[in-house]
Amino acid sequence: MTVRAGTSRTGTWRAGRVLAAAVALAALVGLVAACSGGSTGNSPGGSTGSGTSGSGTSGGSGTSADNGTSGSETTGGGSSSAAPIKEGGTLRIGVTAEIDTLNPFSSQSDYSSVAYQYLYPHLTVYDEKLNLAPSFAESWADSDGGKVWTFKTVPNAKWSDGAPLTAKDAAFTLNMIVKYQDGPTGQLSQLVTGLKTATATDDNTLVLTYSDPTANVPAQMQGVHILPEQVWGKLATGNGDAIRTFANDATPSVSGGPFQLVKYTQNQIALFARNANWWGQKPHIDGFGIQMFGTADAMAAALKSGQLDMIGESTSPTLVESLKQAGMVVSTGPSQTFYDLIINTNPKMKAHKELLNPKVREAFEYALDRAQMISKAWLGFAENNASIVSTASGWSDPAIKPLPFDLAKANQLLDEAGFKKGADGIRMGDGAPMSYNLIFPTEINGAGDVMFDIIKNDFQQIGVQVTQQKMDPTAATTAINGADNKYEDYTLAMWDWVLPPDPQNVLGVLTCDQWGNNSDSGYCNPEYDKLFAQQGTLVDRAARQAAVNQMQEMIFKDRPYIVLCYPDVIEAHSPKWDGFVMSPLLGSVNNLSIATLLNVHQVS
Numbered sequence: 001m002t003v004r005a006g007t008s009r010t011g012t013w014r015a016g017r018v019l020a021a022a023v024a025l026a027a028l029v030g031l032v033a034a035c036s037g038g039s040t041g042n043s044p045g046g047s048t049g050s051g052t053s054g055s056g057t058s059g060g061s062g063t064s065a066d067n068g069t070s071g072s073e074t075t076g077g078g079s080s081s082a083a084p085i086k087e088g089g090t091l092r093i094g095v096t097a098e099i100d101t102l103n104p105f106s107s108q109s110d111y112s113s114v115a116y117q118y119l120y121p122h123l124t125v126y127d128e129k130l131n132l133a134p135s136f137a138e139s140w141a142d143s144d145g146g147k148v149w150t151f152k153t154v155p156n157a158k159w160s161d162g163a164p165l166t167a168k169d170a171a172f173t174l175n176m177i178v179k180y181q182d183g184p185t186g187q188l189s190q191l192v193t194g195l196k197t198a199t200a201t202d203d204n205t206l207v208l209t210y211s212d213p214t215a216n217v218p219a220q221m222q223g224v225h226i227l228p229e230q231v232w233g234k235l236a237t238g239n240g241d242a243i244r245t246f247a248n249d250a251t252p253s254v255s256g257g258p259f260q261l262v263k264y265t266q267n268q269i270a271l272f273a274r275n276a277n278w279w280g281q282k283p284h285i286d287g288f289g290i291q292m293f294g295t296a297d298a299m300a301a302a303l304k305s306g307q308l309d310m311i312g313e314s315t316s317p318t319l320v321e322s323l324k325q326a327g328m329v330v331s332t333g334p335s336q337t338f339y340d341l342i343i344n345t346n347p348k349m350k351a352h353k354e355l356l357n358p359k360v361r362e363a364f365e366y367a368l369d370r371a372q373m374i375s376k377a378w379l380g381f382a383e384n385n386a387s388i389v390s391t392a393s394g395w396s397d398p399a400i401k402p403l404p405f406d407l408a409k410a411n412q413l414l415d416e417a418g419f420k421k422g423a424d425g426i427r428m429g430d431g432a433p434m435s436y437n438l439i440f441p442t443e444i445n446g447a448g449d450v451m452f453d454i455i456k457n458d459f460q461q462i463g464v465q466v467t468q469q470k471m472d473p474t475a476a477t478t479a480i481n482g483a484d485n486k487y488e489d490y491t492l493a494m495w496d497w498v499l500p501p502d503p504q505n506v507l508g509v510l511t512c513d514q515w516g517n518n519s520d521s522g523y524c525n526p527e528y529d530k531l532f533a534q535q536g537t538l539v540d541r542a543a544r545q546a547a548v549n550q551m552q553e554m555i556f557k558d559r560p561y562i563v564l565c566y567p568d569v570i571e572a573h574s575p576k577w578d579g580f581v582m583s584p585l586l587g588s589v590n591n592l593s594i595a596t597l598l599n600v601h602q603v604s
Helices: 018-036 110-119 167-179 186-192 217-221 241-245 296-304 317-325 358-366 370-377 407-416 447-460 473-481 504-509 526-535 541-558 595-599
Strands: 072-075 090-095 124-126 132-134 137-143 148-153 195-202 205-210 259-265 269-274 287-292 329-333 338-343 435-441 465-471 492-497 561-567 569-573 601-603
Touching (some): 110 259, 110 269, 124 217, 132 137, 137 217, 148 167, 167 195, 186 217, 259 287, 296 317, 296 569, 317 329, 338 447, 358 407, 358 541, 358 561, 370 447, 435 447, 447 492, 473 492, 504 526, 526 541
Parallel strands (some): 090 287, 435 465, 435 492
Antiparallel strands (some): 072 329, 195 205, 259 269, 269 287, 329 569, 338 492, 338 561
16 A cells, blocks of 8 residues: 555556556667666675664564575576576566655555665665665664664765765655655654764764663564655655655656666656766675566566566466476565555444444454465465464464354354344444445555455355445545544455565554554554554563564454455566565565565576
8 A cells, every 4th residue: 555664465467558558668778788787797885785783673682584585596497597698688677566756754555665766775685585684874872771873884986976874864864754754754753763863973983862761662663664864855854745745757867776767658657777976785786677567467578578577576376387388487485575455444424333342353353264265366375364463573472373254153153242134134333234335546456356355255144245346455545534634434445555564664564653644444542552662662672572463453353454465476577687685565676675686687
């Protein structure tokens, strides 16, 4: 749904753009080579450094355990991993997702967030095992019991326009987010929870001071896109409204990451060329293009025909065998993404207040046949997990188990709640039949449709009618939030979340202060909010895990979200390319790490 605080709902762009985009991407490949100035080889740089004092997903001075999240790889044409590297070229990536805007304070697409990862510096990154690693910060340490965090940044770095890139840019970005967090920068506000000041004591030292001990600062900094003050400084004045409305689509972009934007057509195509001033490990490729497709079938056909080199995490499981047979390399792995049934929990909702009844919500979960969804919608490429915190993150509460599929139990609960079936078999709720329009964003078409049909048929058997109400993601967000972000009008929705591994990201979505920003359920529980504030201050991993578990259990019982499943990451690429680094978030090309596009290369 949204790219806020490092999180996003995944995206699937609508049909009708496929052929034009394919032609455009092919025509622009030469532009990338011209803009990048040709290949410069592969020299070491800051993005692959090691030896930080704060590695690990919880921050602090320890290192996190190996989560065992690396994916598997199969091919119909043989692996190319032993072949020599061929420098240069443009990697053509197909996705059934959108880049709706390049403004990190207003974007609502996961691939917008992917673009930021390659355009802007980040103090930290995740590796393929979801361990934190250095990036623009070469090292970091905490002091004063976790109230002060000091980051040492890469020296002698430059923006693509030649201006110095220093710790001062990081301080500017963080202070701008803090200053306007109740307004235009609210989407990223949870990345700066408790932050009082960000100070650059010199060009390569950033000092962050918090009001309370804060455990997960290095993890939060991975989601902060360090922005060029020479571009954004003039916007951070007055009420700051210009920050959120700024298009940020000038080409070539002012970039501090390994690539810069050289061509962009909203929701169709984005082209990136290598940034000659990039301070880190030099990519093998001249650049890359992201082409947005209307359907997974069209995207797969473009890969098979040679119009694409790679297709992203939105690859349908139904395409796996045909892609293997065509000689493509297919990779799969665990995911941070979950699909969920969303139930309006706002006590002031205008109608259907029976949804506020805990027995109704529990009955709904008993009526969800997750096994059939995983089998039919995902062909087994999914995990049955009921927690909003993924297993891959290392923070999921193992005590949370999905309720079994039991229509008799669901009917019993609704009978006990007093909601009797009418002559048409539909139960009478709070003044109206239990018949609901379920908001369904078009970006989860395909497998999402199969899941919806399973839900619809099973709900019919417990006297509940659901009607699929399809709309694009922006319209879905507007319909869910309602007038003045009061969450008074809608009843049910389906969507999915794509989340970085630190639990702060997903837990924060459900806090009261995220109404109008990340919230899509109208959930507001002061006790939950207290735990949320507490868990962020717990430096001890075990103590924080206990608080995070309490929050997971509260959401499981209150059910603003009922998690349906965690689909696997599935992607495919041509055997003419190699060097892909799989991640549990969005596969090889994601908003956690820049590893793939630094290491990917043509096979000689």
